[in-house]
Amino acid sequence: MRSMMKASVAALAMAVASQSFAESHALSGDLKIFLDTSNPAPRATMEAMIADFAEMHPDLNIETTVIDREAYKTQIRNFLTADSPDVATWYAANRMKPYVDAGLFEDVSDLWMEPEIAENLASTKGAMTIDGKQWGVPYTYYQWGIYYRKDIYEELGLSEPSNWDEMKSNCQAIVDSGRACYTIGTKFLWTAGGWFDYLNLRTNGFDHHMSLAAGEIKWTDDSVRQTFANWRELIDMGAFVENHQNYSWQEALPFMVNGDAAAYLMGNFAVAPLREAGLTDDQLDFYQFPVINPDVALAEDAPTDTFHIPANASNKEAAREFLRYVVSADVQTEINNGSNLGQLPVNAAASVDDDKFLNQGFEMLSSNSPGGVAQFFDRDYPAEMAAEAMQGLQEFMVFPDNLDDILARLDKVQERVYK
Numbered sequence: 001m002r003s004m005m006k007a008s009v010a011a012l013a014m015a016v017a018s019q020s021f022a023e024s025h026a027l028s029g030d031l032k033i034f035l036d037t038s039n040p041a042p043r044a045t046m047e048a049m050i051a052d053f054a055e056m057h058p059d060l061n062i063e064t065t066v067i068d069r070e071a072y073k074t075q076i077r078n079f080l081t082a083d084s085p086d087v088a089t090w091y092a093a094n095r096m097k098p099y100v101d102a103g104l105f106e107d108v109s110d111l112w113m114e115p116e117i118a119e120n121l122a123s124t125k126g127a128m129t130i131d132g133k134q135w136g137v138p139y140t141y142y143q144w145g146i147y148y149r150k151d152i153y154e155e156l157g158l159s160e161p162s163n164w165d166e167m168k169s170n171c172q173a174i175v176d177s178g179r180a181c182y183t184i185g186t187k188f189l190w191t192a193g194g195w196f197d198y199l200n201l202r203t204n205g206f207d208h209h210m211s212l213a214a215g216e217i218k219w220t221d222d223s224v225r226q227t228f229a230n231w232r233e234l235i236d237m238g239a240f241v242e243n244h245q246n247y248s249w250q251e252a253l254p255f256m257v258n259g260d261a262a263a264y265l266m267g268n269f270a271v272a273p274l275r276e277a278g279l280t281d282d283q284l285d286f287y288q289f290p291v292i293n294p295d296v297a298l299a300e301d302a303p304t305d306t307f308h309i310p311a312n313a314s315n316k317e318a319a320r321e322f323l324r325y326v327v328s329a330d331v332q333t334e335i336n337n338g339s340n341l342g343q344l345p346v347n348a349a350a351s352v353d354d355d356k357f358l359n360q361g362f363e364m365l366s367s368n369s370p371g372g373v374a375q376f377f378d379r380d381y382p383a384e385m386a387a388e389a390m391q392g393l394q395e396f397m398v399f400p401d402n403l404d405d406i407l408a409r410l411d412k413v414q415e416r417v418y419k
Contacts, residue, residue: 143361185247193377205296215418297371
């Protein structure tokens with residue numbers, strides 16, 4: 001369907017600024033765009049953005065198809081193989097790998113050589129890279145990190161930790177005060193994946209982390225055991241709330257709201273329910289997961305949504321121009337603001353809404369994460385490996401003495417999955 005939504009004032013200004021550029025890159029023919037942004041706010045944001053692009057290119061006929069997100073996941077391989085669109089939404093890293101390996105996504109490394117993209121999207125390049133080439137562009141992401149009760153830290157005379165020793169020292173003081181250092185709910189497993197991601201990224205670095213996800217490093221390797229040894233230090237001191245395996249991530253929020261736990265390693269989506277539960281921004285703050293191994297650069301979890309050009313696209317020239325447009329600073333500012341996606345722009349030259357946590361996340365991901373951006377455990381690993389491994393991670397948190405059996409079991413799963 002052709003979007004007829006009226007462009008916003010900001011988007012019109014953006015279009016005017018780009019008019020001379022557009023005129024020198026006249027596009028024509030049909031451009032078919034498939035979207036999985038079926039929820040109302042993301043859908044409206046994408047349709048308005050596409051309408052603005054259409055105004056810049058009046059000789060281009062744009063056809064937009066919106067598919068329910070869950071249905072999209074089951075249909076993507078079929079439409080990439082058969083009646084392919086020219087542009088399609090998807091996800092970064094391992095989630096795009098099956099389609100790269102099958103030759104269904106276009107190599108867009110040429111776009112990543114252009115200064116605007118190379119300089120301003122540098123933090124996300126690793127997430128878009130397979131076999132040394134780039135296979136799409138990101139359009140939005142959000143930060144993970146440690147959200148904490150600033151008032152509790154102040155009560156105990158603590159400050160944000162910058163390294164592992166300070167993190168453990170803070171934790172001991174919190175435990176001594178009768179609280180847990182961290183709330184967590186592992187009933188649905190993926191939250192344990194977040195802790196493994198950060199501990200491994202800080203212990204062994206981004207390249208190691210992605211090699212493990214690719215099946216190139218054994219779970220029983222000494223490097224991975226060191227990650228679990230670090231994790232066990234926290235477990236043994238009572239850092240986590242008890243019986244966390246019985247709680248979802250939402251059910252673990254009251255521990256922090258009520259002051260029974262001092263912090264939560266979580267994505268930025270936790271901020272809204274924490275505010276709704278009554279915590280003020282004076283009580284709530286955020287810090288980047290601290291350094292464990294000073295020899296590895298800081299990398300972050302930042303799940304990233306992406307646009308790709310299918311290999312069978314008919315209008316690749318217009319598709320490339322659309323990808324350039326999507327990642328430009330002005331468009332990134334517009335689509336990610338609070339009234340639209342409410343997340344973080346991937347372009348480091350973009351602006352962020354005046355929100356305390358979005359600004360902290362943008363600064364962290366744009367300037368303070370030279371080690372790369374991971375996509376989160378169950379996006380970076382193949383589905384079967386992720387499911388088995390997250391079960392093992394939860395088991396380790398409850399029964400840390402089972403580590404040898406867990407790692408041996410995951411080695412066997414790895415051999416089967418990556419065969």
